[in-house]
Amino acid sequence: MTVQVKVCGTTSVRDAVLSAGAGADALGFIFAPVSRRLVTPQVAREAGLSVGPSVARVGVFLDQGLDEVLRTAEAARVSAVQLHGRLSGLYVTAVAAYYPVLRVVRPADLAAEADMWHGHNGVTLMLDAPEPGGGIPLDWNALRPLFPHGAWLAGGLGAGNVAAAMQALNPAGVDAVSRLESGPGVKDPAAVRAFVQEARRAAQSYPQ
Numbered sequence: 458m459t460v461q462v463k464v465c466g467t468t469s470v471r472d473a474v475l476s477a478g479a480g481a482d483a484l485g486f487i488f489a490p491v492s493r494r495l496v497t498p499q500v501a502r503e504a505g506l507s508v509g510p511s512v513a514r515v516g517v518f519l520d521q522g523l524d525e526v527l528r529t530a531e532a533a534r535v536s537a538v539q540l541h542g543r544l545s546g547l548y549v550t551a552v553a554a555y556y557p558v559l560r561v562v563r564p565a566d567l568a569a570e571a572d573m574w575h576g577h578n579g580v581t582l583m584l585d586a587p588e589p590g591g592g593i594p595l596d597w598n599a600l601r602p603l604f605p606h607g608a609w610l611a612g613g614l615g616a617g618n619v620a621a622a623m624q625a626l627n628p629a630g631v632d633a634v635s636r637l638e639s640g641p642g643v644k645d646p647a648a649v650r651a652f653v654q655e656a657r658r659a660a661q662s663y664p665q
């Protein structure tokens with residue numbers, strides 16, 4: 458089976474090209490003002506154009522207004538939107554009318570959100586730690602009974618632990634940022650390459 462590998466927190470053309478060259482399926486561009494990896498829509502657009510058509514560009518938002526999300530996503534020409542925060546089902550559905558949505562949930566909300574979005578093809582769940590971009594791994598084994606088929610996983614992942622996380626939960630996609638950086642918003646090339654390679658290797662042992 459395959460796994461989608463997303464490298465988040467892209468802030469430059471250089472890092473977009475690096476992650477795409479390492480084999481990432483998706484690049485994340487963070488538009489949440491609280492982030493140390495904040496990028497402008499203009500830079501995200503330029504970076505997205507530099508990686509060709511087969512790499513997804515994901516705009517990442519945290520508790521931002523619907524207008525702001527749609528305007529920013531359009532300006533950056535992203536291909537999908539990732540939504541963090543306390544958001545109503547109506548809000549998520551409104552964004553999903555325009556973009557495929559990665560709806561990010563914390564462990565405490567996983568069961569309720571999995572029920573809400575079951576069978577909704579435009580919304581994919583991503584389980585993440587309570588503090589996005591914080592580099593803290595989850596307790597994968599404890600989450601095993603709750604983890605929905607087809608969901609993605611984030612939270613403190615890197616080359617050193619992505620295989621164990623995948624073995625525990627069989628996520629359809631994995632996402633990381635903190636452990637792939639040499640500094641806030643700057644990618645460490647070796648860490649990015651190792652993360653993508655390890656995720657690909659671990660996916661080979663997925664159940665058929």
Ligand SMILES: O=C(O)c1ccccc1NCC(=O)[C@H](O)[C@H](O)COP(=O)(O)O
Binds near residue numbers: 465517593611614636
């Ligand atoms: O990374 C951030 O700074 C951030 C800030 C606000 C909202 C989302 C943010 N990151 C979103 C991501 O997709 C991260 O890759 C994900 O939370 C995992 O991060 P990490 O645990 O550091 O690998």
